[in-house]
Amino acid sequence: MYCVKCGVKLESGVVRCPLCATPVWNPGGEASEGHYNAGLYPEKNRAARYFGLALATALMAAAALACLVICLNLYERVYWSGLAMLGTALLYIVAVLPFWFPKYCLWVFVPLDFAAIEGFLVYVNAYVHGRWFLSFAFPVTGLVFLLTLGGIGLVIYRGKGRLRMIGIYLMVFGGFTMLIEMFEHITFGTPMFLWSLYTAGVYGLLGLFLFVASFIPSVHNDLRRRFMH
Amino acid sequence: MAGNIKEDKKLRKWMRLDNAALIFPAIRSFRWVNTFRVSVQLSQEIDPVVLQKAVDELMGRFPTIYVRLGTGLFWYTLVEVKRPPRVREDYAYPLTHMGTREQRTCCFRVFYYKRRIAAEFFHVITDGTGGMAFIKALAARYLELVDSFELASGKGVLTVREKPSAEETEDAFVKCSGKYAMPRREETAYRLSGTYDATGFRHLITGILPTDRLLQEAHRLGTTVNGFLCAVMTRCIMDMQAVRVPERRRRPVKITVPVNLRRLFSVYTLRNFALVLNIGVDPRLKDYTVEEICREYDRQTALEAVPEKMAARIAANVLPAKNKLMRLAPLILKNIVMRTVYRNVGENKGCINISNLGRVDMPEELMPFVERFDFIIGVQYTYPNNCSVLSYGGNTYINMIRNIRETELERRFFSMLVEMGIPVSIESNDTDRQG
Numbered sequence: 154m155y156c157v158k159c160g161v162k163l164e165s166g167v168v169r170c171p172l173c174a175t176p177v178w179n180p181g182g183e184a185s186e187g188h189y190n191a192g193l194y195p196e197k198n199r200a201a202r203y204f205g206l207a208l209a210t211a212l213m214a215a216a217a218l219a220c221l222v223i224c225l226n227l228y229e230r231v232y233w234s235g236l237a238m239l240g241t242a243l244l245y246i247v248a249v250l251p252f253w254f255p256k257y258c259l260w261v262f263v264p265l266d267f268a269a270i271e272g273f274l275v276y277v278n279a280y281v282h283g284r285w286f287l288s289f290a291f292p293v294t295g296l297v298f299l300l301t302l303g304g305i306g307l308v309i310y311r312g313k314g315r316l317r318m319i320g321i322y323l324m325v326f327g328g329f330t331m332l333i334e335m336f337e338h339i340t341f342g343t344p345m346f347l348w349s350l351y352t353a354g355v356y357g358l359l360g361l362f363l364f365v366a367s368f369i370p371s372v373h374n375d376l377r378r379r380f381m382h
Numbered sequence: 383m384a385g386n387i388k389e390d391k392k393l394r395k396w397m398r399l400d401n402a403a404l405i406f407p408a409i410r411s412f413r414w415v416n417t418f419r420v421s422v423q424l425s426q427e428i429d430p431v432v433l434q435k436a437v438d439e440l441m442g443r444f445p446t447i448y449v450r451l452g453t454g455l456f457w458y459t460l461v462e463v464k465r466p467p468r469v470r471e472d473y474a475y476p477l478t479h480m481g482t483r484e485q486r487t488c489c490f491r492v493f494y495y496k497r498r499i500a501a502e503f504f505h506v507i508t509d510g511t512g513g514m515a516f517i518k519a520l521a522a523r524y525l526e527l528v529d530s531f532e533l534a535s536g537k538g539v540l541t542v543r544e545k546p547s548a549e550e551t552e553d554a555f556v557k558c559s560g561k562y563a564m565p566r567r568e569e570t571a572y573r574l575s576g577t578y579d580a581t582g583f584r585h586l587i588t589g590i591l592p593t594d595r596l597l598q599e600a601h602r603l604g605t606t607v608n609g610f611l612c613a614v615m616t617r618c619i620m621d622m623q624a625v626r627v628p629e630r631r632r633r634p635v636k637i638t639v640p641v642n643l644r645r646l647f648s649v650y651t652l653r654n655f656a657l658v659l660n661i662g663v664d665p666r667l668k669d670y671t672v673e674e675i676c677r678e679y680d681r682q683t684a685l686e687a688v689p690e691k692m693a694a695r696i697a698a699n700v701l702p703a704k705n706k707l708m709r710l711a712p713l714i715l716k717n718i719v720m721r722t723v724y725r726n727v728g729e730n731k732g733c734i735n736i737s738n739l740g741r742v743d744m745p746e747e748l749m750p751f752v753e754r755f756d757f758i759i760g761v762q763y764t765y766p767n768n769c770s771v772l773s774y775g776g777n778t779y780i781n782m783i784r785n786i787r788e789t790e791l792e793r794r795f796f797s798m799l800v801e802m803g804i805p806v807s808i809e810s811n812d813t814d815r816q817g
Contacts (some may be wrong), residue, residue: 189473
């Protein structure tokens with residue numbers, strides 16, 4: 154039995170050529186035995202990993218608890234130890250928690266991380282008696298979250314029109330910097346268009362260039378070969 | 383006992399790493415370690431109990447192989463293992479990751495699957511030639527135990543009845559080093575790339591070719607089998623680069639070819655004794671044909687693979703290791719230095735390895751029981767593909783391993799051989815089969 158495309162001789166029973174994936178027509182051919190133990194994979198050494206994670210958990214919990222005890226001893230109230238404990242919890246959620254699971258699921262952990270960040274900011278806002286959470290921290294963090302999701306989607310997506318999407322993404326990113334300055338202006342009363350015009354201009358132009366380039370095959374191919382291979 | 387092996391206070395036998403091995407523990411990572419596999423396929427199903435007995439019995443015969451990696455403050459050592467490794471059933475793919483814990487237990491492992499016995503080695507203990515000597519001895523001992531006969535010594539297979547010689551256990555690099563160290567400067571080669579398989583699966587495609595047809599074609603082009611295979615591979619990589627990279631950004635296409643120094647220096651050690659040459663052409667100069675690349679390969683090999691130049695290359699590795707400052711530096715610092723040097727002057731000078739063990743022979747009385755041998759080198763730290771070759775029983779087995787999904791290089795390589803009139807049979811460990 155030969156591959157019609159590569160011309161190499163194949164083992165009987167293979168469904169497609171291992172070299173070019175051309176389907177093989179194999180009428181009634183007896184399947185040859187595999188050369189490797191298809192069902193057997195090496196066991197991953199999870200014990201060391203879980204030991205490390207347990208150690209990190211214990212150390213972080215001890216640090217948070219120590220802060221609380223010191224704070225209660227000194228001031229007889231939670232005071233700054235609340236910040237330390239929530240900061241530690243945030244660090245734990247972002248850097249340690251995902252490793253307890255066998256696979257890092259982006260669509261679960263990224264929203265969870267942002268939710269934790271929002272929660273921490275709410276506490277900081279209350280701690281400093283600030284009035285910036287709803288008008289600044291919340292919308293900015295929310296927009297960063299959406300942009301992060303979009304960025305991850307772009308990294309994962311390998312289909313057609315990727316260059317065009319990157320162009321649009323960069324333009325949106327430029328617009329986002331203007332929104333940040335707007336929220337800053339509303340919340341803190343800083344002058345508008347002090348810096349965001351430049352970032353929006355740079356990202357907008359770069360995005361526009363990629364967007365236009367995606368319609369010109371020669372430029373598109375050259376960019377793909379250079380940066381996307 | 384051979385003088386190269388020392389004993390410590392606890393009467394454990396230990397030895398220093400040979401000069402080539404110094405780099406391997408330094409550059410290993412959590413996901414990658416430099417390993418290779420040699421395997422033998424017999425005419426009968428493997429009995430794991432008998433195989434274990436054979437592995438146990440060979441322990442005294444191969445004192446440089448039954449070792450584990452010891453870590454000190456200033457250097458790594460190879461310490462004899464307390465007991466031989468347990469034989470295991472083979473996995474779905476060769477060269478599964480050998481973790482640090484396993485390296486500290488034993489630096490090699492033995493697998494069986496149906497009619498095949500395979501041994502995988504951490505490169506720190508031996509090279510392909512040493513590995514082949516071991517697998518031949520293991521197969522011979524296994525057959526002796528199964529079929530109750532005794533193989534006469536001196537037939538190219540090491541038997542349990544002989545004692546290891548001092549020559550087998552020596553670090554030949556120190557002995558053969560020249561006084562002048564050749565500079566390592568070389569132009570960086572084109573880098574193959576693809577979609578990394580995050581599962582860690584090693585995809586293997588084996589091409590089986592009739593050796594006489596391969597020899598005929600190589601002789602027609604006035605070169606050796608290795609020269610011919612390197613030329614075909616170079617041509618394929620040149621074609622890939624032409625498609626992927628704009629002309630002004632192209633780089634030389636070079637094949638990393640290990641040279642067995644035992645023949646050059648008339649030494650027979652079972653430890654590492656090979657050095658690599660990066661041989662190739664620069665496609666920016668001209669569009670070389672396979673014939674021209676063959677000539678270029680022969681010219682470069684004839685120029686470089688001579689004892690004087692090899693001694694100078696050895697010196698480039700040996701002399702820094704003798705440096706007092708380097709010897710006094712703690713291991714962690716040495717590792718950083720070696721890793722940096724390796725990244726800058728190591729792998730990036732070639733595109734792919736082609737490691738050829740040449741023709742493998744077995745004593746005539748064992749030939750009916752031994753169907754085939756295979757030699758598989760793992761993917762390198764940064765290369766996604768690698769290739770290893772050997773010939774046995776009239777066939778040449780070309781094993782191409784990769785950690786990426788794309789099969790473009792393999793497809794181009796084997797298709798080109800078919801176009802040249804050499805029949806190629808393909809086997810793969812990707813389980814795309816009926817039923």
